[in-house]
Amino acid sequence: MVTCAENIGVPRGAVMFRHALLAVSSLRKEEILLGCSAKVEYLRNTFRWMDAEVGIAFSKYPLVLNKSKESLQRRSEFLISEVGLEPVYIAHRPVLLGFSLEDRLRPRYYVVRFLKENGLLKRDPIYYSVFKESDMTFKKKFIHPHKEAAPHLEKDYDAACIGEVPTNFIFT
Template sequence: MAAATLRSVLRRNRLVPLFETCRLRHLLFFSSSVDDAAAVAGTMSPDPHFMVEYLVTTCGFSPSEAAKFSKPLAHLRSTEKPDAVLNFMRSQGFDGAGIRKLISLKPIYLCCNVEKNLAPKFQFLRDLGLSESDIVHAILRNHGIIGQDVHRSIVPKLEMWESLLGSRELVLKHLKKTGWFFSSSVEKTMHPNLKFLRDECGIPEERVSSVLRTHPTLILRKPESLRALVVRAEELGIPRHSQMLMSILKALHMVSKETLGAKVEVLRSYGWSESEFFSAVKQSPNLLSLSPESIRRKMDFLINKVGYVPSFIAGHSCLLHYSLEKRVIPRLHVFEMLNMKGLWTRRGKFLSVVKLSNTKFMEKIVLPYKEKVPELLDILGAGECEGK
């Protein structure tokens, strides 16, 4: 993504003012924070193992868990900071299970400074529009928020995601439900990947953003891994400047080389040539997302029940995307019933009909015959529910 374009996008709805607002509120309202109260309430102990007992009695860990998680805390000689952190987290809606999860992920969080580290981040998330429960979910899924600087790290990452996904609402939706927002560096990973796709693969920014809205983690691959993914696409016959490249990368992103090899072997066992496989992938990149077992089941049905030859399926690979139970089998049964009644001949026409949307299928195939063959609706039942 060109730097000028990126800057112009980020200016539209910058997150930085939110950080400044959050910082001012923090100075006003948190100057006498939980840390001060904990300084009085915290207990001193010369015993280097006192944190084991603390984690058991205060957080609810088992003795073995406490022994494990206390190791990064061995330098502590007081419960002052842990008390402050626990009191603050509880005040923000974290229950015991949530607190234990955070500590198990990174025990050193118990050493955070509430006033300088935690409170500003929680206020920043509130200023984004997240509720208390939203913030709890977001932090449990993206616990890196706790250890990162708001201004230098969190804001740039959220701004980058807003520019890529296209809206603040979509960013917040993902933030609450997923755990990849803060897993990669903007400068070391996201920017180099965007530059590679733009400059060396010729992919327009709009196409990149369109794919990332459904597969955002593609841009979080290590730069060398993304380059290797492009090489795999080229091995499938998709040149890097092809308009299909992003669709192929989206599919390959979810499939290991070993799994892809297993899929190729399944299709070869039905007589597909390498060129037929490449042609099928170009027609339907999502073919790469099907499991070997799913491919085998669908090939068997289309060959043995529908009567298609493997080469025909290779030339119409969209057939492999449809659900057997929800679409292909119910529609085949409808045709068998109509054919038995002498009302329709399915020979040579099943492909065009299986591709119809539900609405069109009902209008063109089912409803015209519902009086003569009322059992058609029973045949479809709950199976015919795909709308594509």
């Protein structure tokens, strides 16, 4: 397990080494014996990362190894294809892969996209900041300032967070 964690990019003395060992320990014995290569290969292919980027992502967020292939695939499709983030951007901010797609990433993206398409944002936001903010801070920065122009926005956001897709968030 130690060798696997080190080979992916987290040296023994690193702050995240303990977390890396925890992530590796949850893998099947065969995966550990193979040096985590199957999971690394999947990450490389799914996110279009080079070996160095896999190492960067793992060293910053070792729990990425514990995500299911389906979960990673859905996040890749969303973040790269829909949001338009570059693979290297995601590799340097791998905690994005730990956020709930349905409860956080998608609803917040819908709010930002709605605001952009309706000319309510002065500049493009930094998506990492949009996604990492607490719910209260996100609403304070992106919803409350637009209460007059979009009085339905908070209600639509709350609905999106529980899995509904309000008509205001259906984009063509």
